Amino acid sequence: MKLLSFTALQIKRKILSREVLTADLIKNLFERIYKVDPVIQSFLTLNEDDAINKAEEIDKKIANNENVGLLAGIPIAIKDNICTKDLTTTCASKILRSFTPPYNAFVIKRLLEEDSIIIGKTNLDEFAMGSSTENSSYKITRNPYNLNCVPGGSSGGSTAAVSADLAFMALGSETGGSIRQPAALCGVVGLKPTYGRVSRYGLVAFGSSLDQIGPVTKDVSDAALLLRVIAGRDKRDSTCADIAVPDYLKDIDDGVKDIKIGIPAEYFGEGLEDDVRAAVDNSLKIYEKLGAKIVDVSLPHTEYAVAVYYIVANAEASSNLSRFDGVRYGFRANDIKGIDEMYCRSRSEGFGKEVKRRIMLGNYALSSGYYDAYYLKASKVRNLIKKDFDAVFEKVDCIVCPTSPVPAFKIGDRFEKPLEMYLSDIYTIPANLSGIPGISIPCGFSKEGLPIGLQILTNRFEEAKMLQIAYAFERETDFHMKKPKL
Amino acid sequence: MSLDIREIEYIASLSKFVLNDEEKRVFVSQLGEVLLYIEKLNQLDTENVVPLVHPLNMVNVFREDEQKESICREKVQSIAPSTMGAFFKVPKVLE
Numbered sequence: 165m166k167l168l169s170f171t172a173l174q175i176k177r178k179i180l181s182r183e184v185l186t187a188d189l190i191k192n193l194f195e196r197i198y199k200v201d202p203v204i205q206s207f208l209t210l211n212e213d214d215a216i217n218k219a220e221e222i223d224k225k226i227a228n229n230e231n232v233g234l235l236a237g238i239p240i241a242i243k244d245n246i247c248t249k250d251l252t253t254t255c256a257s258k259i260l261r262s263f264t265p266p267y268n269a270f271v272i273k274r275l276l277e278e279d280s281i282i283i284g285k286t287n288l289d290e291f292a293m294g295s296s297t298e299n300s301s302y303k304i305t306r307n308p309y310n311l312n313c314v315p316g317g318s319s320g321g322s323t324a325a326v327s328a329d330l331a332f333m334a335l336g337s338e339t340g341g342s343i344r345q346p347a348a349l350c351g352v353v354g355l356k357p358t359y360g361r362v363s364r365y366g367l368v369a370f371g372s373s374l375d376q377i378g379p380v381t382k383d384v385s386d387a388a389l390l391l392r393v394i395a396g397r398d399k400r401d402s403t404c405a406d407i408a409v410p411d412y413l414k415d416i417d418d419g420v421k422d423i424k425i426g427i428p429a430e431y432f433g434e435g436l437e438d439d440v441r442a443a444v445d446n447s448l449k450i451y452e453k454l455g456a457k458i459v460d461v462s463l464p465h466t467e468y469a470v471a472v473y474y475i476v477a478n479a480e481a482s483s484n485l486s487r488f489d490g491v492r493y494g495f496r497a498n499d500i501k502g503i504d505e506m507y508c509r510s511r512s513e514g515f516g517k518e519v520k521r522r523i524m525l526g527n528y529a530l531s532s533g534y535y536d537a538y539y540l541k542a543s544k545v546r547n548l549i550k551k552d553f554d555a556v557f558e559k560v561d562c563i564v565c566p567t568s569p570v571p572a573f574k575i576g577d578r579f580e581k582p583l584e585m586y587l588s589d590i591y592t593i594p595a596n597l598s599g600i601p602g603i604s605i606p607c608g609f610s611k612e613g614l615p616i617g618l619q620i621l622t623n624r625f626e627e628a629k630m631l632q633i634a635y636a637f638e639r640e641t642d643f644h645m646k647k648p649k650l
Numbered sequence: 651m652s653l654d655i656r657e658i659e660y661i662a663s664l665s666k667f668v669l670n671d672e673e674k675r676v677f678v679s680q681l682g683e684v685l686l687y688i689e690k691l692n693q694l695d696t697e698n699v700v701p702l703v704h705p706l707n708m709v710n711v712f713r714e715d716e717q718k719e720s721i722c723r724e725k726v727q728s729i730a731p732s733t734m735g736a737f738f739k740v741p742k743v744l745e
Contacts, residue, residue: 266725359705373704402711403704471688482665489666491738496731503743507666520667525681527664528657541691543701548694550702583683599705624706 168196169647172238172332172386179237182226186219186237190281193239197283197330200650203311205303206325208244209252210284215239218281225279233278234393240275241331243322244285245292246377247366248272251282255368256300257290259488259495259514269366270401271335271377271394278393283331286321290516291485292342292370294318295588298579299518306575307350308648309614313572316346322380323350328650333390334380339371340473341567341592343378344604348567348617351606351646353634355379355387356592358624359599360405362391363398369484371477372403374596383644384605384635388412391627405625412631420636421455426560430466431591436569443608443616444566450640451564456633459560463552468545469594470586475529475542476597482526488514521582550598557623562633566591567604567617591619601627605634606643615643652682 167189170178178184194212201207222237242248245255247265249272254260268276275282289299297305297320305320307313308328315324319336323343326334327350336343338356347354355378362377369375379390395409427448432441448458490496490510497509515523529538556563568588578585595602600621607618618637622630638644653661658677662669669677723736732739 264729266721266729360708399713403706403708405706465694468691468694471691474684475688486666490731491740492726493729494731500741502745503741504666506741508668511666512668515667520665520673521677521680523665524658524661524667524677525684528653528661528681528685531661531664538688540701541696542688543703544696544699545691545694547699547702548696550705582680583687586684597705 167192168329171382172235173389175332176236176238180226180232186222186281187216189237190215190219190239190283193283193330200328201330203306203650204308204324204328204330205305206286206321206328206330207241207284208254208256208287208302208321211251211282215281215283222279222281233280234389235275235278235280238280239283239332240280241284241286241322241325241334242272242282243288243319243334243336245288245337245368246271246335247368248282248285251285253285253368254302255291256288256302257515257519258301259510261495263493265366267366270363270398272366274393286325286334288321289318290519291368291481292318292337292339293481293518293522295341295345295585296573296578297321297346298575299516301516304575307572308650309351310572310612312574313614314349314575316349316568316572318342318346319354319380320346323347323352323354326350326352326380326382327648329647332382333386335377335394336380337367337375337377338596339374339477340596341589343380344592344602344617344619345568345589347380347604349572349615351615351643351648353381353384353387353603353605353644355391355603356595356601357391357395357627358601360403361395361601361625361627363401363404365398365400371480372484373480374477384631384638385413385416387603388416388631407625410628412628415628416631416635418632419454420451420633423456423562423633424459424560425451425456426459426461426556426563428461428463428466428556428563428565430463431565435587435590436566437571439610440566440569440571440616444618447607447618447637448564450637454636454640461556461560461563463556463594465545465548465552466594469549469597470590472542472545472549472597473593474525474586475538476546478522478526479529479539480526482523482530485519485523518582546597549594553594553598553600561622561629563621565619567619568592571610571612571614571616595621600624601630603630603634605638606646607637607641608643609646653678653685
């Protein structure tokens with residue numbers, strides 16, 4: 165179906181010119197979802213009736229020449245840890261199996277104000293804890309490029325859906341690489357905004373000093389469009405920055421002439437697979453050809469980032485997830501006698517293995533006698549990692565490096581090896597710890613035909629520049645136009 | 651740093667989990683492995699480093715204390731496991 169392979173901006177133009185009716189588009193899209201998603205398994209909940217109604221409303225508005233929003237008629241999928249009013253939000257956890265939020269997240273309110281159409285909720289690692297989407301309590305999402313491989317995670321449902329043309333765009337969330345890594349593994353664009361750029365109101369909290377919601381799209385221009393819609397001040401998230409949101413599409417075609425690109429040696433060391441290295445080296449040649457200057461830089465504390473992350477993120481998670489107590493919402497165990505038994509059994513039966521592992525680790529790191537050795541130590545090293553970036557951005561405009569050291573790995577390969585799984589986020593986690601934005605864009609394929617992602621990082625609130633640099637590469641290449649054979 | 655079964659049981663009690671013997675055994679080895687990896691942070695001298703607990707240089711964000719409408723109580727109670735009147739209902743708290 166050619167129509168469904170268009171980008172969001174392309175389909176929006178067709179909708180606005182009335183070449184395509186939104187209602188027909190939605191019908192076509194759900195036909196494809198019913199045909200393809202039983203194989204890919206990217207959705208947890210579909211929102212078909214509501215989507216059809218909304219589509220008809222938008223068609224009417226356009227027919228009557230009424231003003232429509234920036235995302236008019238664009239079908240969008242939402243990671244299932246973002247609250248959608250009256251639409252089940254499970255976090256892929258048994259503990260929230262039948263949870264229907266009584267309110268919309270800030271980003272959902274914005275999407276609806278701009279006339280996009282929410283088509284469903286996508287699979288994730290339970291509570292966004294994982295790098296493969298295998299930790300879902302409901303289903304295992306498959307990589308559209310190879311059904312035996314993982315889509316990455318934790319936003320694997322969102323990236324697989326966009327990759328397989330089951331959604332024109334999607335929202336994901338990141339705590340440690342959970343948008344960029346699966347975007348790289350599924351051959352789509354994934355953007356993590358600066359911490360504070362997008363409101364976290366209505367995002368089920370994991371690591372509150374790290375979490376951000378961001379776009380998953382088919383190309384860089386679509387990411388620019390979606391970021392503009394979801395970014396901006398929200399009084400209900402006090403960590404959300406009061407900084408004006410630019411039109412990210414306006415100067416996206418300004419090119420990279422005389423832009424200084426920093427190449428950190430630490431991101432090209434042991435563990436980086438040859439095909440990934442070759443694709444990134446080739447990308448750097450393209451940037452040089454376009455007039456950018458390549459500069460060697462150093463981020464000396466990179467090797468400590470994963471260790472810092474697994475203390476900080478899990479300490480915050482152990483505290484955030486204490487709210488799941490079986491009292492106000494979510495799962496409560498049956499046949500309980502006292503309140504302590506209710507807490508313990510509801511949590512033990514409701515949470516999956518990885519979530520328990522992380523809560524345990526977090527509680528240990530915060531517990532009396534260990535706080536200084538773990539949490540305080542990690543917070544100090546976190547500052548060293550941030551200072552590394554501050555120093556590098558004095559000298560260069562951006563950092564370019566691989567998003568993930570490896571392409572998509574086989575389902576089951578790392579599932580029972582938590583540490584190995586954690587290390588697949590080694591190139592993405594430093595940006596979360598220091599709060600800077602990052603984007604992953606398609607930059608090649610492995611010998612086995614699996615997508616490879618190129619990561620671009622800039623200083624805080626420099627998303628406009630980051631998108632320009634990404635767009636310059638995309639305009640010169642066609643990796644983003646390749647589709648999986650389904 | 652390695653953990654023994656007793657420490658795992660203690661952390662489980664802090665976390666409000668009941669674990670079976672198999673889970674305890676697996677957690678001893680998996681959490682032990684992760685903690686061993688985390689020990690690499692001790693290679694760094696951080697005596698004079700200030701901890702970073704938040705990525706933005708933010709101070710407290712205050713607002714006026716305004717009266718606003720909240721989500722309706724019936725709606726909130728409708729998603730609770732058990733309610734009675736205007737309250738959430740829980741099992742016996744005191745023996």
